[in-house]
Amino acid sequence: MSKRVAQAAIERRGGDLMPAGRGGPEPNALRLLLAPRAGPRRAIGYVVALAGTAALTGTFLPVRASLTPLSEAFGFLVFVVAVAWVGGLGPGIAASFFAFGAFNFFFLPPYNTFVIERPEHIAVLFVLLGISVLISTLLNRTRERAVAAETREGELRALQELSSELVGRVPGREAYEAVLERLTSIIGFDVASLWVEDEDSPGRLREEASIGAVAGTLEPRAPSTRDGNSLERVPLSVGRHNLGMLLLRGDRDPLTPGESRVLRAFCDQLALVLERDRLLHVAAKAETYRATEKLRRALLTAVSHDLRSPLSAIKASVTDLLDAGAPEDLTYRKEALASIDKEVDRLNLLIANLLDMSRIESGMLRARMQSVDLDEVVTQSIDQAKRRWTGIRFATSRDPRAAIVQADPVFLDRVITNLLDNAARATLDAGNASVEIEARPSNGSTVVRVIDHGKGVPATAREHLFHAFYDLDERGPRLGSGLGLAICKGFLTSMRGNIWVEETPGGGATLALSLETEKGT
């Protein structure tokens, strides 16, 4: 009965799993749990029914005169119950009729005929048959129920094991592989492969995880039978959305209905978990996109502000020179032109910084390391900075041992230029006028310090100082010094160097960088 129900259930699901016969000879966990009643046991039942009837008859025959037919009948009844218990319904019924025949023939007078002399013996005979058949039937039903219950329990246990495996793992290929491992060991396959829909090209499947075989050998379009191996294809879907397919292959007979049930139920859960993982992935991507978008907007605002400031100054000076009412005298014109020149330099530096930043962020930066004369780079950078910052005095002091560093000369120049700019701005804002640059050896490397006497950097801000959009200014995103310092950090990292901020004694910030002195490996 339970078999019919299971089969009907499978047919309702679409019948894509072949309903199966008896389990194969090869034992496995689920099969033991689901142990069906063995065929040989029934055959033995029939033999026992026949032999037992003969033996019982033989036992009772010598003493039949001293026993009442009723006690003999009870003896047969006990025997029938025993056969029905051991052999099931068929042997039980058979034993009932054997007992009926033998009792009538041998034990109801007149003996050795089927004729019955006394009417009450007819009643005894048919009561014996009735009770025998009834008990056989009842016993059989009870046992079938017990077996069905056991089977269910086995299925549920297997399913529960699989689902706890499934939900208990962190999403990812390894989790899927572990779950497949478990599934194959429970149901008895050798190879399992999980194919999921490729998110970039909907409708196409790609192999997400596989065990027991080289990846890609078990394909959704593989021929259904190969060398007598059993191949199962279970589609995985949630609602109408097809998520993928589970493929199983093993040297075994087709699945039993119980195994099919477990597999289907497991695959439904697997589909839900796949869907969950897919949604988690989508959510993570959306979050990343949102963060990128926010950063992009901040960059845009910052760039537009920082580009517009020098542009505004240039436009003001240019329109002033163009205006008919502008003074004709040469000093005035030169002053305006000098201001334009300076702002053009500033724009140029800013654009160079933006390009550098994009190169650093895209990972396209390759330092061409060589021995660089520190003096040469620093002197050149200071000369340029003096042009941009006319009111600032730049003083240098160098330890004679700190002459050569390992660096990319172009990168180093950009770093020093940015640091000088940063220091000059901070110093000027604080109404000061001097910036110091010093170079000293330190543990096999050379440390260059650019010292300003500005407002300094509060301890809380130091760790963010080298982020592209960080500026101590609270007026929203600005590139300002943040971009310059982020670039310094990017350049120094590519040159195996380091950069950090210290406090200037007496107030202000000291930006320190270190580079290797000797040629490294």
Next chain:
Amino acid sequence: MIAGRILVVDDEPEIRRAVGRALGARGYTVESAADGERAVDVAPAFAPDLVVLDLNLPGIDGLSVCRQIRSWSQVPIIVLSVREDESDKVAALDLGADDYLTKPFGIDELLARVRALLRRTVAIESRKPPRFVFGEVEVDLETRTIRRDGEDVHLTKTEWALVDAFTAHPGRLLTQRWLLEHVWGPGYTEDFNVLRVFVSQLRRKIEPDADRPQIIVTDPGVGYRWVLRPAEAAVPPVS
């Protein structure tokens, strides 16, 4: 040329310098401030005739500076803004700033606004209800008559109130909110439609061509500006 005292407030030293240089060369006396605190400190003593105020300032922002200056002075204020600060710009105008320029701006534009606003101050100080003439249109506030092609134009009470609001601030960019509050009352500051209807009504009565207004000019999304200069205003000596 009317000269005057101008306070330039901007945190960008090069802009400060360029604007200061240009204004100085044209006879204005210029003082500059790099941030809001300094602007608020300097303004009372310097007693400017006009303030050029960047809205994006470190420390006290431009809006607060605008509010503080307005609390004790009606000095014309031109705010400098960037395109992203549209709402700040309108807020500053609502607070009583007179005009704005979007960075980057030309010095010629700045000079034109400065001249227009300083002339207005002079006109107000003349204390005599002014007269405005534009082609065949004549608006006389003293006799409270408007003549067009020699004929009297009748204005409703609200239309007169609107004309009064405009002519009290010739050259100044009046925001929609400001006009609604001063003509209709504080409860009407969101009724932009009412304002639009009345302005177009007024234009049909006084503009030579209502489709191409030349007296009440629209600054899209911000407000309106009465661009006529007072005629025959006695020009006082340059201060």
